[in-house]
Amino acid sequence: MIFPFIISCLLVSATPKIFVFAFRSNDTDQQALLSFKASVDDPSGALDSWNTSMHFCQWRGVTCSSRRERVIKLNISDQQLGGRLSPHIGNLSFLRGLYVYQNNFHGSIPNEIGLLFRLQYLNLRQNYFTGGFPANLSHCTDIRKLSMSNNELEGKLPTEFSSWSKLDRFDARVNHFTGSIPPSIGNVSSLLFLDLAYNNLVGGIPLELAHHTSLQFLNLGVNGLGGLVPPSLYNSSSLYVVGLNQNVLEGTLPSDLGFTLPKLQGFYGEGNLFSGPLPPSIVNASNLVNLDISANSITGPIPINWDSLPNLEVLGLGQNPLADYSQLQDWIFFNSLVNCTLLTYLDFSQNGLRGKLPSSIVNLSTTIETLYLFGNQIYGTIPREIGKLVNMKDLGIARNFLTGTIPDSIGELSQLGELDFGANNISGVIPTSIGNMTQLGVLSLEYNMLRGSLPPQLFNISTIQEVYLSNNSLGGIIPAEIGFSSQCLILYLDQNLFTGPLTFSIGNLKQLVTLDVSNNRLTGEIPTTLGDCVMLEGLYMEGNLFQGRIPSSFQALKSLHFLDLSNNNISEDIPNIFDGFHLIEFLNLSHNKLGGEVPRQGLFSNISAFSVDGNLRLCGGIQALQLPSCPVEVSKNKKKTFSLKIILPLVLLPLGILACLALICYRRQNSKQLQNHVLELQENQYLKVSYQDLMLATNEFSTNNILGEGRYGSVYKGVLKSVEHIVAVKVLNNEVHGANKSFIAECEALSNIRHRNLVKIITICSSTDFKGNDFKALVFEFMTNGSVDNWLHPGPNYQGNKRNLTLLQRINISIDVALGLDYLHHHGHEKIIHCDIKPSNILLDEDFVAHIGDFGLARFSYATRNDISQAQMTSTGVGGTIGYVPPEYGMGGETSIEGDVYSYGILLLEIFSGKRPTESSIVKFDGGNLHEYIRNALPYKVMDIADPRILLDQDEHELNVNQSYSRPTLEVCLASVFEVGILCSQEMPQRRMDISIAIKQLHAARDKLLQAVP
Template structure:
């Protein structure tokens, strides 16, 4: 660069270098920012032609991290600053107020914290301030109301609190005002009514109260008006549609408004979106005849209609709205039949909600005209007649809810044409005849509810062969025959209810293959035979009801091992001794009455004692009795001595797990955890997972992480038990250390369960690999993980998996290895956590031979789950190796396995395999390509490696990841070989 130019523009040059120094640049967007060319030619820089001063800085969507340097305030000629869609943290520097020429400030979609600097009011030429989608807090500064030229201010999707400043009414040039999705309180200031040029006002999703100022409803240029999801009250003025002639979007839903919907709204002929749902509007809906551009009409959740025949007369005024996509009329008082004009509505309609009204009559065949429908809900009305055969024309339908009406006759066979259907609810009608086998063509069904009808005949085998089904409710019908064995193919089934039918025969043993079952109700049938031994696989059961059948045989002892919330075996013909272990100890959750041949059990059940047959005793001689007694004593003593010797030998070989969670904090209570986490406050929240939330806390002056289970979530209780069981006897430096557990009740008397872990200050591996989703990832000056650090962490994870599979006694399968379940301590040592899905295996040579002792259900995480699990295979060590392979590839490519580029059979494994070994530089995480070569020290004291060493190491590591994530389980590397390969790669790298 010419020295004269540098001298004349030295301030700009140094300010830009300071900006670069505060920025981390993984995509090398600032590579051109060096002394070889004039800074006016640097990427993202615009200079004035006359003075060669910086007037524009535009680095949108460059994946930049770090913080915005306060030196940006020295760019005194700057007019435009655009840093949207990056990952900047820190505060907005108050030095921005030193930019007198600034016209546009745009830093949306970052993670910027702190308050909006009041110093921006010094930038009197500002036209727009766009700071949405950040983590800004505090109130909006009133000083901003002094900006005379400001046309746009957007601070939506932050944590802004306080009230809307009345000074905003002084922004006489303002056109658009966005403040939605914050924590604003108080009333809307009357002064906003002075903004005569205002076209858009959006304060939805806040906590605003009071009334809408009448002056605000008189602004004739308004196009978009959004105050939904607040606590506003009052009525809408009758003249609304006249004063808003340009209105396109009007949303005041989810508030406390009363009165009627203004008739004048029909005069807002440009209206496309009208949402007044979930208020207290009443009366008739006015004619909307002029709203031909309407796409969404949401009137749900009000008090509209009077249960009269003409309540839906306004529908005829919508027939010219040819772009109508969504019509929400549910949860009102609409009565009468659907008018003929209803079937003349636009065929573009994709969502139709009529539920919870007082509608009567039949659904005619014209329903088939709405070929674009995806969501159809008419439940909780008084509809009668047949479900029209034309329903089969709605091939885009995903949700169908006709429940709680008076539909009669049979289920039309055409329903099998709905191949995209996910949810089908036809319960509580008077449907009869058999279940159509064509239902089996709905191969994407997740939930099927046909309960409380009059269905008869056998269950269609085709229906119980739909692999995606999770919920099946056929209860309270007249179905008969035997339950088809095909039910065992429903590997995803969680809820199965066939109570109150006429099923006979034995319970199919294949039902034991539905290993995800949580609720099984077969009460009130004619089932006979024993409880199948295959039920021992249903470790996830929470409710089991087999009452009022003809079942016999002994009650299986394995049921005592289940974590059941309710077990009902009453009114059958069970016999023999009732077990007393596990769930059978709790009389409040089991019922066995009406089984006269049962004996024993705990006293609370009041069963007869199990006595010996006395006539056989009398035939024994005294000598024989003495021999038997003596032998019994000797045998008992031998067993006790054998057990003591076994325990002694076991103690010699393995440290006894005297306390499953250590000795330091055994008696922690709900109150103790409440205090430790500041009342489970938002400030202490570290993250939210599948089964609960994790909070930072302090117990006995020690930082801890407290995982509070969300017990309303299906599987949370099983996850808690599984994690306790898995962590009870395992200890390893690369496993997250659990300190204690809490199982009790909260202050409202609700069940409460929590686990307390050692706190990991560097959070999860996922936060480091994808820092845009992290808000506290700062460790000194390190903003990313270098190659050596990633290798060390990969080895840590592999060592943890090796320990679980090969060194922990009974092999343990983690079942959910992924970056978010790997935590990093203060030395960046990787620790595997979250054992909520862990499984214990038998000591068989084939890792697929499993013995399930955990109550958790296999779910895993999409993208990391082994392909064989999708076809119903049991959990295995091979599955963990697959997950580790995907995790390893993600660590070194920086790409999530669920990214948009991975679809149609092309996954992360194929992406890497197709590029090895020559095109490694094209696929690895760009951050790894920017590490300096030999001579630069890393944080752990090791020196970096040469480019050749870099390449060889990456090829070897990625090859391990590919080998681990092979589609065929048997072709995957053993975890012991993985550890060996990764360690040798690291050692070779550090020797260079």
Template sequence: MEDNHLEGMIPSTFKNFQRIQKLRLEGNRLFGDIPAFIGDLTQLYFLRLDRNILEGSIPPNIGNCQKLQYLDFSQNNLRGSIPLDIFSISSLTNLLDLSRNKLSGSLPKEVGMLKNIDWLDVSENHLCGEIPGTIGECISLEYLRLQGNSFNGTIPSSFASLKGLQYLDISRNQLYGPIPDVLQNISSLEHLNVSFNMLEGEVPTNGVFRNATQVAMIGNYKLCGGISQLHLPPCSVKRWKHTKNHFPRLIAVIVGVVSFLFILSVIIAIYWVRKRNQNPSFDSPAIHQLDKVSYHDLHQGTDGFSDRNLIGLGSFGSVYRGNLVSEDNVVAVKVLNLQKKGAHKNFIVECNALKTIRHRNLVQVLTCCSSTDYKGQEFKALVFDYMKNGSLEQWLHPEILNAEPPTTLDLGKRFNIIFDVASALHYLHQECEQLVIHCDLKPSNVLLDDDMVAHVSDFGIARLVSSIGGTSHINTSTIGIKGTVGYAPPEYGMGSEVSICGDMYSFGILMLEILTGRRPTDEVFQDGQNLHNFVATSFPDNIKEILDPHLVTRDVEVAIENGNHTNLIPRVEESLVSLFRIGLICSMESPKERMNIMDVTKELNTIRKAFLAGFCTPCN
């Protein structure tokens, strides 16, 4: 009865077909659970329920069907884990296809019991954990498809035991480490896809790797070597092979380097002691490193810090639009919310440090004010460049603006903003003379100039505020300001020190918010649900369901309205999937599993080229 327009649930009367051997119901509109009585049809050797809208879990008693040779449950809405009983069906020789569902959990090590299976497909699910090495015991495998899951760990070397393997796809996972050399020894392998993982190291050159048309490995930016047609960068010089022979030389080098560093540190210490004795104190009038403005100037330029000039509120203070004669332009004035008094010296030092930080995607600190207000209370403020187009928060959630027509961002602008924010983080984490941890990355701290170029603000403010309280460093669990709820990583809530990994979590959540239009604090996220999980359950097959409806351009919108995200312009679809993947990895709960900013910017550069190509290439 396959490929009809049958609807409804599988009738319970089917349980009476005790002698049925072959059942084909694929390609219909059947819904509901797979009935448990399927396990009672013990004479079945061929069962296809694929391409329906079945849901629920796979009934464990399917293991009673010990004559099954062909089992296909693909392209449904099945959830839960894969029951171990399914791997006890030793008769499965032709096919086991569970692909394009919503199955979760790991791929059990019991998969190795399917020693005679030809075709195994669990692709496009939500499976995680490591690929079990026991899969190498499936010695009859010819087609193995594991792509589009969240498998991590390394590629098992046991794949080399699959001597008849012809097709292997493990793309779009979270695999890392090198490509095992033993894969080049599988003489039957004709197609290998390892794209969009986190693989690194040298690519083999024999076997399937000799033909660039038979392998796909884009999206792994730490791979090197291989044949020239793959256009990978050359590998660095390999380590000494005979370490034992070089051990005495290695010891000598280490001793020399340590001695040099010790002498250098002594010289530097003497230099700074002498310089400090020669320099005037911070309290002296000779401090001209930063042109300061008075409280009177700021009060006058903001009309007494009036509400009509208030353009933002945050955990660190209030921001006002103002006009300063000394700057001869419109500026933004951040009045800090002081919890403690004092530390004038540290405030000046930190302000000077902030002023030296310059990047096209950072809001420039122009000057500062450290004074008292008209009531005699301590007053500290920073003056920044004014951004005409406001914050990203206002553009993502236009309901907070009283603007006509409503302000929205198309896909191209959102991608540029993601790229701009990543560039700013790369500068703060990798290029500054002193590492700067943002601590509070969120849409309200991303400002847009006249050309819609994104500028990150409030960088280094956590260190600045801690200096006012007399704390010299922010890398301590005692600092109270550790970001905003929803954007701060979970480890901060457990007392962990602030870190660049924490910034990467905030960046991941920011990416997901830009793409979905949903705040991480949205009221729909209850009972343990969050923005990361919301995206993960629809990734990568159903991204059309989670895209911000205001996001897409006209061409992409028409494609989505056709009813399936596979109708998207291919390159644009691939770009969207890649962006969501980066956002998901960066917002992983464990800091160790998150991407670093260097890898993020490399991937974004590649995605950007594909994205622009997808929109610029005319469609026929």
């Protein structure tokens, strides 16, 4: 009996201490909350109730236990609170739930949070927490739901998850966690929800993760995860959402995917490296709502019974080679989608689909909001009933072969935000009903055959931000209503037929970032109001008929990166307004009528940042321009004026006499040259050689020394004994009609040019052979690596040697040729048209630098040569080589620099495809030429049309697979180069890319390639 008595006494004596402890504990919670409040920024007064006038259990967001009045839940979410999370939170020892999501807390998560050993629910998402994963959080062994998403946390995830045996939700997406996914996460057997998306996680998906047989939600998207997906992961019968998108995962999707994941509602696998066929069982996942596996390498066939998925809302299959050509003519797979009555998003872009655009497109559910069919090979017309899809927001059918017109019913799509019909063959006018699309933000109709005027109704749309109308045949004036588009950011009207002045209302586009009106027929002065568009980064006005001066209001355009006013009639001086243009990358003022002194400071001090070529009245500038010095201002002092009146006649009189004598001599000399049909080169500048010298140099013109044969003669390799120099000797065949005139043309051209990428002439020989026959030859610098033609198409002489031009070499050669043409067209004493650009006329020196050769068909573009008339220079007729001759020459068109650009475009396509333009396989193809062959394959079959040897590299005479570049890098680079070739070889001369722009594009492609080399 004594023990109960003792125990009773102890209990009675201890009772006051228990009460005191309870009181102190309550006091601890209150003090912890007040300390928490002290570190919080509370602009909206959400925590005003946190004061001693009421019990803390009644404070806003505080929940206490009913018996002990201890804080068990703190929910202060979405209250605009800021500041730091106080470490005093660790004193709320009975806390089970902490919710502070959607606020503005920053700083690190305090380690004291690990003292909350009763904590079960922790939600910190959508704040600005930084630092690493809280180290002591593993002490909270009762944790069940943990959300830390949408913060700025970094570092590695904890390697040990076993302590959280009761965790069923872990959400840590949109942070900066690195490293791999810890395999120990597989020990959390109760895990139902795992979201680690939008981090920097790498490595593979741990096999242990597939042990979670109860896992329902898995999101690992937008990381750097690679390797194969554990097959057992697809066998989790409880999974209803699988997010694997935007990683580098490989392998195939299981064929029974629709059966092994019976509860599947969402599968997101886009942007990976998945291959193999599309699982046919996917249509058996009857609960499926969202399926997106776009941007992979998944093949067809495409299932034809999508209507078995009644809940389907999103179907993304774009950018996969899905096309099964045996079933696409009737588009059965597409017709089955008509019965998916909840469908909102449909993507079949870049799938290689062929056939006629199905009329059933207008029978899709009116719930459809997004439809992408771009980048296929679909023909036909846009259905007139397209207006039935009244909820459509994004419609993209660009880069196909659509014809016909844009139906008026398009205006019934009043919810449309983006319309893209670019790069088709659509004709007709832009319907005025387009003004009814009150939500339209982006309009893309570029690269079609649209005509007529620009409808003013388009610019009454207040939401319009981007307009792409390049490369059509639109004409008339640009309407003043364009100024109503106050939200417009990008406006491309280039390569059309617009006339008249550019409206002054253009200055109302205060947010305009890019304006391109180049290559039209715009006249008048440049609007001064353009200076109000202070956000402009790119302003392209080249290729018009603008006149007057550069507006001084341009001084306000400090954001400009590119300004191109070239090829206009702009006159007067270069204004001193460009000093503050610190962002400018290139200023092009070339080929205008500017005069006066070129500035030397600012961007004008860097020759690569501007161009003023073709302005004949300019002077001064930096030395690299090689412009004449500007005249010194003459003093108005009377004495000096009087002196000049006396001195100038004394100086000018003898100079005039000398000039007259020189002119007489020049005319006599040229007259003699015409009689002999030979243009003699200066004796003191060129080596003198005789017929005998050249005969000995070439081993009596041995056939073993022949480097090549052309229309007017043969080229021999030789060694000039007098200087021990290897040369190439081009001997004219005088029996061929036109050979003599070709010789004259080539001499005249070569005597006026000097450039790194043009063949260098050493001398000429005009004499007689030992039989008294006329002998004419040109002696050139020998090109060690022969012609590009021999490398692209090696003949029998090269079959024993493996020859290949690498991708980088091909790009360098293309740039070299373009630079040579640019010099001929724009930078010589006179414009020279080569007229025969082809691989056999592109020669490679020891360092594989390309040189343009064979100027036998060259023309000067001006008929101002003093004694050699234009008629004589062109009397040989329109020359060139079949396959490279521009189409307008065959219809009697005059030779032009645009003709050279066409030949260059075909050359570019040949260099990178390895196919001659006259190959039978090309001629039989739709369109019948190399241009159409390449265009039809771009940009999604670029690797199919590229020369297979581009993937090889030459190493000590052996060809091996080049490992330097990834396939995506090769595809992007080749697509860029092929695009330049396509734009240069357009059928209409006025649509061809300027050679200077081609150079920039090729430089950009080469830069991307070099940046990708590890």
